[in-house]
Amino acid sequence: MSERPVSPPGFCLWFTGLPSAGKTTLAKAVTPLLEERGYRVELLDGDEVRLGLSADLGFDRASRETHARRVTFVAKVLARNGIIPIVALISPYRSSRAKARQEIGAFVEVYVTTPLEICEQRDVKGLYKKARAGEIKEMTGIDDPYEPPEKPELLVDTRSQGPAEAAKELIGGLERLGWLSPRRA
Ligand SMILES: Nc1ncnc2c1ncn2[C@@H]1O[C@H](COP(=O)(O)OP(=O)(O)O)[C@@H](O)[C@H]1O
Numbered sequence: 001m002s003e004r005p006v007s008p009p010g011f012c013l014w015f016t017g018l019p020s021a022g023k024t025t026l027a028k029a030v031t032p033l034l035e036e037r038g039y040r041v042e043l044l045d046g047d048e049v050r051l052g053l054s055a056d057l058g059f060d061r062a063s064r065e066t067h068a069r070r071v072t073f074v075a076k077v078l079a080r081n082g083i084i085p086i087v088a089l090i091s092p093y094r095s096s097r098a099k100a101r102q103e104i105g106a107f108v109e110v111y112v113t114t115p116l117e118i119c120e121q122r123d124v125k126g127l128y129k130k131a132r133a134g135e136i137k138e139m140t141g142i143d144d145p146y147e148p149p150e151k152p153e154l155l156v157d158t159r160s161q162g163p164a165e166a167a168k169e170l171i172g173g174l175e176r177l178g179w180l181s182p183r184r185a
């Protein structure tokens with residue numbers, strides 16, 4: 001038997017949900033919990049990727065698909081090197097998420113289930129208000145579709161729990177699914 005430490009298997013944690021559902025918040029809350037277990041983590045936040053790699057894209061269907069495809073590629077490369085990509089991306093289309101799953105393989109889809117009404121109350125970036133006022137178009141949940149996952153590995157209800165609690169529960173879910181080994185005492 002080899003004495004070499006085995007690097008933990010990489011997998012992708014992919015958060016999907018409406019704008020203001022809590023994807024970014026949860027991704028940030030779960031990051032230190034994985035890091036303290038010795039995992040290397042890279043956060044791929046849709047908004048951040050749009051500042052660089054996807055700066056050329058808009059919000060029409062083709063652009064959203066391209067955006068998801070780029071994020072998928074980066075996530076795949078990270079995951080196969082044992083780094084856990086945590087993706088926080090609206091990723092409104094089932095087909096894009098299915099392609100991500102197929103390409104990355106080790107894929108954990110986390111559906112942040114916050115309903116539109118609550119997301120709209122939160123309106124973290126003020127975009128729902130702008131969309132309702134007709135100032136912006138192609139707003140997911142308003143005049144652009146969001147296709148909820150049919151069989152996500154994990155669900156988060158951000159109405160019944162805060163981010164810290166939800167992040168802990170996600171770690172428990174990852175253990176249950178066998179992606180993380182239970183913590184040694
Ligand atoms: N359990 C929870 N998980 C995540 N966010 C929550 C939760 N409860 C309340 N919130 C709040 O909801 C908002 C979610 O914003 P954000 O994470 O930026 O959403 P998204 O990235 O999905 O657009 C934040 O203001 C956050 O504090």
Ligand SMILES: [Mg+2]
Nearest residue numbers: 023024047088
């Ligand atoms: Mg976000």
